[in-house]
Amino acid sequence: MNAIPVGILGTGKYVPEQVLTNKDLEQMVETNDEWIVTRTGIKERRIAASDEATSDLAFKAAEQAIANAGLTVDDIDLIIVATVTPDMSFPSTACLVQARLGAKCPAFDLSAACSGFIYSLVTGNGLIQSGLYKRILVIGAETLSRITDYTDRNTCILFGDGAGAVVIGEVPAGRGFQSFEIGADGTGGELLKVSGGGSRKPASAETVANKEHSIYMAGNEVFKFAVRIMGNAAESAIEKAGLTKADIDLLVPHQANIRIIQSSLNRLELSEDKAMINLDKYGNMSAASIPVALAEAVEQGRVKEGDKLCLVGFGGGLTWGATVIVW
Numbered sequence: 001m002n003a004i005p006v007g008i009l010g011t012g013k014y015v016p017e018q019v020l021t022n023k024d025l026e027q028m029v030e031t032n033d034e035w036i037v038t039r040t041g042i043k044e045r046r047i048a049a050s051d052e053a054t055s056d057l058a059f060k061a062a063e064q065a066i067a068n069a070g071l072t073v074d075d076i077d078l079i080i081v082a083t084v085t086p087d088m089s090f091p092s093t094a095c096l097v098q099a100r101l102g103a104k105c106p107a108f109d110l111s112a113a114c115s116g117f118i119y120s121l122v123t124g125n126g127l128i129q130s131g132l133y134k135r136i137l138v139i140g141a142e143t144l145s146r147i148t149d150y151t152d153r154n155t156c157i158l159f160g161d162g163a164g165a166v167v168i169g170e171v172p173a174g175r176g177f178q179s180f181e182i183g184a185d186g187t188g189g190e191l192l193k194v195s196g197g198g199s200r201k202p203a204s205a206e207t208v209a210n211k212e213h214s215i216y217m218a219g220n221e222v223f224k225f226a227v228r229i230m231g232n233a234a235e236s237a238i239e240k241a242g243l244t245k246a247d248i249d250l251l252v253p254h255q256a257n258i259r260i261i262q263s264s265l266n267r268l269e270l271s272e273d274k275a276m277i278n279l280d281k282y283g284n285m286s287a288a289s290i291p292v293a294l295a296e297a298v299e300q301g302r303v304k305e306g307d308k309l310c311l312v313g314f315g316g317g318l319t320w321g322a323t324v325i326v327w
């Protein structure tokens with residue numbers, strides 16, 4: 001696929017200190033720990049401090065990824081931040097991170113909800129193939145707690161805050177990204193959205209009263225879509241890479257619901273120990289889920305040179321994406 005072999009040179013992550021447990025949520029909405037654990041697998045999630053915004057989380061993950069790659073900020077040619085919770089409409093969160101890092105390179109945000117990190121890898125890989133850039137910092141960062149309605153038990157149990165980052169660049173032949181699969185179905189946009197605050201419905205007393213600045217989700221519909229698309233996207237990426245399901249050493253899935261991950265594992269005929277799962281600690285961090293899971297897999301020594309990884313996610317848009325990497 002790639003004329004220039006491109007892969008991940010370093011990983012980093014940051015999650016806020018404050019923990020919101022299922023027990024805490026029991027005090028806030030009509031729910032219980034047992035329901036949340038059996039239906040989602042989530043036990044706790046992290047919540048950004050009142051003075052922390054998405055760029056603060058992104059900056060910390062980015063610093064770690066650059067150091068982990070053995071590089072300095074001056075080696076970075078471009079910054080892409082995947083997020084649906086930017087600090088503000090503009091400047092982009094990527095520009096805010098660029099300033100904090102003291103980088104001089106171009107920077108932009110990419111909006112593809114929970115698939116944003118995979119979409120950003122596709123974009124970064126393509127820009128390196130074109131010869132425009134050599135090393136790109138790709139960050140997935142979210143403060144979903146800022147767009148979560150903590151009176152809505154259908155959604156508030158699911159989401160958390162965090163950031164993950166990677167630096168991508170040239171790697172030895174035979175390694176790096178082997179395939180990509182991304183897709184979108186805008187006809188499903190209504191199933192998962194924040195409708196207020198944009199040009200269609202600018203912020204007003206009415207949008208605030210209607211809670212239109214918080215996530216709306218048709219849970220069952222999204223669940224059915226997720227189960228179907230995670231398997232399809234992963235299988236397609238594996239096939240495009242010229243591999244079979246049995247070749248995959250580690251699946252790094254979007255961390256939305258343990259039952260969605262289990263169904264992907266069934267479809268790929270992989271055992272649970274072949275998946276990186278950390279949603280019990282963090283819940284769904286949208287664009288940050290996959291890079292945080294990847295950074296933790298690396299930290300825990302679960303990824304060895306030559307291993308074949310499949311990263312796969314889905315989200316609002318509706319969107320989806322998968323990639324196969326030889327580490």
Ligand code: COA
Nearest residue numbers: 031032035039114153154157219220222223256257314315
């Ligand atoms: N605590 C207790 N009960 C709850 C609850 C909660 N937090 N949330 C919903 N319920 C209730 C419902 O009201 C419903 O009660 P009813 O039968 O009396 O109406 C019952 O539990 C079952 O609800 P249902 O929505 O069918 O549960 P579910 O098994 O589909 O699980 C989700 C709900 C949200 C966990 C599941 O649909 C899901 O994970 N969807 C995908 C979400 C996702 O991935 N979003 C992010 C995309 S990036």
